Amino acid sequence: MTQPLDVVALIGSLRRDSLTKRLVFGLIEVAPRSMHIEIVPLAELSMYNEDLEDQPPPSWIDLRARIQCAAAVLIATPEYNRSVPAVLKNALDVGSRPYGKNVWAGKPAAVVSASPGAMGAFGANHHLRQALTYLDMPTMQQPEAYIGGVDKMVDENGHFIKDSARQFCTTVMDEFERWILRFVNRPAP
Amino acid sequence: MTQPLDVVALIGSLRRDSLTKRLVFGLIEVAPRSMHIEIVPLAELSMYNEDLEDQPPPSWIDLRARIQCAAAVLIATPEYNRSVPAVLKNALDVGSRPYGKNVWAGKPAAVVSASPGAMGAFGANHHLRQALTYLDMPTMQQPEAYIGGVDKMVDENGHFIKDSARQFCTTVMDEFERWILRFVNRPAP
Numbered sequence: 459m460t461q462p463l464d465v466v467a468l469i470g471s472l473r474r475d476s477l478t479k480r481l482v483f484g485l486i487e488v489a490p491r492s493m494h495i496e497i498v499p500l501a502e503l504s505m506y507n508e509d510l511e512d513q514p515p516p517s518w519i520d521l522r523a524r525i526q527c528a529a530a531v532l533i534a535t536p537e538y539n540r541s542v543p544a545v546l547k548n549a550l551d552v553g554s555r556p557y558g559k560n561v562w563a564g565k566p567a568a569v570v571s572a573s574p575g576a577m578g579a580f581g582a583n584h585h586l587r588q589a590l591t592y593l594d595m596p597t598m599q600q601p602e603a604y605i606g607g608v609d610k611m612v613d614e615n616g617h618f619i620k621d622s623a624r625q626f627c628t629t630v631m632d633e634f635e636r637w638i639l640r641f642v643n644r645p646a647p
Numbered sequence: 648m649t650q651p652l653d654v655v656a657l658i659g660s661l662r663r664d665s666l667t668k669r670l671v672f673g674l675i676e677v678a679p680r681s682m683h684i685e686i687v688p689l690a691e692l693s694m695y696n697e698d699l700e701d702q703p704p705p706s707w708i709d710l711r712a713r714i715q716c717a718a719a720v721l722i723a724t725p726e727y728n729r730s731v732p733a734v735l736k737n738a739l740d741v742g743s744r745p746y747g748k749n750v751w752a753g754k755p756a757a758v759v760s761a762s763p764g765a766m767g768a769f770g771a772n773h774h775l776r777q778a779l780t781y782l783d784m785p786t787m788q789q790p791e792a793y794i795g796g797v798d799k800m801v802d803e804n805g806h807f808i809k810d811s812a813r814q815f816c817t818t819v820m821d822e823f824e825r826w827i828l829r830f831v832n833r834p835a836p
Contacts (some may be wrong), residue, residue, distance in 0.1 A: 469836050471697075472694065472695070472697075472698070473695035473696060473697045473698050474698055478729055485761045501694070501696070503662065505690070505694070505734050505737075506661070506727070506732070506733060506734070506735060507661035507662060507690070508660075508661075508662045508796075509661070509662050509663055536696070538736070538740045538743075539739055539740060539743050539773060539778040539781045539782055540777050540780065540781040541729075541731070541736065541777055541778045542730070542735070542736065542738055543740065544694060544733040544734070544735075544736040544737035545693070545694050545695070545696060545733070547727070547730065547731065547732070547736055548733035548734075548737075549732040550728055551728060551732065551733055554727075555727050585730060585774050585777070588730055588770060588774070589728040589730045591729065592728045592729040593728055624747060626772055
């Protein structure tokens with residue numbers, strides 16, 4: 459049997475009952491069996507400050523090591539003031555440093571943004587994509603996932619309430635698997 | 648004598664010898680006498696998490712109170728991975744919450760972005776502007792300030808080395824004063 463694809467999930471909200479986190483549980487539920495998705499906690503990640511690079515905080519060392527060995531990265535984000543929540547941007551910044559040691563480079567990525575409103579956190583999704591370009595993360599382009607009305611799509615246990623949402627998210631994760639396999643050196647399933 | 652204009656400066660880098668901080672010292676040096684500019688430290692600001700709103704961390708309370716009584720906001724930012732440093736985005740997010748209590752609303756703002764390279768942190772500058780739109784901060788449009796080669800413009804004490812840089816930054820601050828006065832209810836100087 460082939461090794462599962464080790465996919466790291468980053469969530470842009472620290473709230474315990476975060477809707478974005480619910481959605482990630484849903485995405486995990488519908489993901490292809492080849493993928494093993496692990497949510498990496500970001501609550502304790504120290505804010506980036508280059509002065510600390512001589513003795514990096516343990517939280518930086520842990521994140522960098524975890525990303526280094528991951529096959530791919532799933533980023534799920536709400537929108538804060540039409541842009542990326544700081545907790546997510548900080549994770550990207552910490553993993554990108556010190557200069558020349560960007561752990562994100564080459565990791566295939568998918569961005570899923572979500573909001574209770576109609577726009578599905580489009581602003582956060584695309585601000586993220588500008589950073590991912592610089593970080594050299596090959597990012598799945600289609601299907602785009604701007605999940606509006608997320609509070610009516612997944613329940614508090616992360617199960618899909620709406621069939622259409624389940625179907626769309628299944629497609630997203632199937633395509634993400636195909637995308638990852640373009641970059642991971644292994645036989646196709 | 649009229650009260651000075653109480654301007655808060657936010658700096659997007661925590662590094663002790665930050666080039667952006669140097670530039671802010673330079674901007675303070677050339678600012679009109681009417682402006683009193685205070686750098687608000689952001690290093691200890693807790694990461695935003697809505698769950699904490701019942702008992703907000705003291706660092707949130709302090710920031711919100713300080714912005715509330717400020718006349719205007721000067722934002723100086725480097726670029727991290729073609730976008731805004733998390734420390735700055737977190738400050739904006741903290742000040743924008745809880746819902747309905749956005750302390751930034753109506754505060755006139757200027758964005759100055761800086762980098763040692765040629766592009767002057769354009770990416771960070773404009774990602775910031777997208778958030779400032781939502782936060783309802785009337786933001787000075789011209790002159791735009793994308794300060795490239797900042798390491799050769801200000802010395803380690805925040806004094807301008809280049810006359811052209813001093814002149815440009817003087818214009819920026821003069822225009823910022825005029826901009827602020829459009830929104831502050833007081834006689835023109």
